Amino acid sequence: MKVLSKIYMAFIFFFLYAPIFVLIIFSFNDSTTMSRSVWSGFSLKWYTKLFQDGMILDALRNTLIIALIAAIVSTVLGTAAAIGIGGMNKWMRRVTMNVTNLPMVNPEIVTGVSLMLLFVFVARGFGNVSLGMLSLILAHITFCLPYVILSVMPKLRQMDPHLYEAAQDLGCNPVLAFFKVVLPEIMPGVVTGMIMAFTLSIDDFVISYFTSGTTQTLPIFIYSMTRKRISPEINALSTLLFGTIMVLLLIVNLRQSKDKKVEENMMEEA
Secondary structure (H helix, E strand, O other): OHHHHHHHHHHHHHHHHHHHHHHHHHOOEOOOOOOOOOOOOEOOHHHHHHOOOHHHHHHHHHHHHHHHHHHHHHHHHHHHHHHHHHOOOHHHHHHHHHHHHHHHHOOHHHHHHHHHHHHHHHHHHOOOOOOOHHHHHHHHHHHHHHHHHHHHHHHHHHOOOHHHHHHHHOOOOHHHHHHHHHHHHHHHHHHHHHHHHHHHHHHOOHHHHHHOOOOOOHHHHHHHHOOOOOOOHHHHHHHHHHHHHHHHHHHHHHHHHHHHHHHHHHHHHO
């Protein structure tokens, strides 16, 4: 049974990661079109052309700006919301978490259309202001927020609730006690939530499509290219994005492993 389970897991990982590795390999292919799946020789020309394509770089810049702002704002708001939810009684906490989790199970197209109608209604009140970067950032903060709360809440439950009070008894004011005691305890959950928000924002297409107006993000730009011809530059760009996300995940995992070792050493010394 153990051998069968290992074979089964190997097939699962193969089907999950084989397309990504094929994409990475063909980002170095010398072929002039993505429709050809024949290896024509090793080349870095698509990476060179990528950094010379102004439209792709503009879409990438918009995507990274939106993802960074959405990740930071949703992390701050989500952490504050998680702390507030943690201080509620059991019944209120359950109701609030159900409401918080609703955007995650709600179909993205429903969320996208709803946000579009809301932004259009508000924009008309300010003199027919068009949708754009601001509406995209607000939409991304909206759907990233529940994931941050979901990442921070377990760390709050693991933390000793008396640490905050003990810090205040020892002379810390509430703000200092939070930054000196509470935040370091929940920091792994905060970092995980921020990275999750960042990756979700980069990946989003449906909600961005309805709330973007004239602003193009990378997923929208790639979708517009499918109507004509997709350049192999997209392979190079996808490879760079995949590598960036892998580096971020490795940093988080190494940090969590280091924190776990520190906790184990402290427990042994105690």
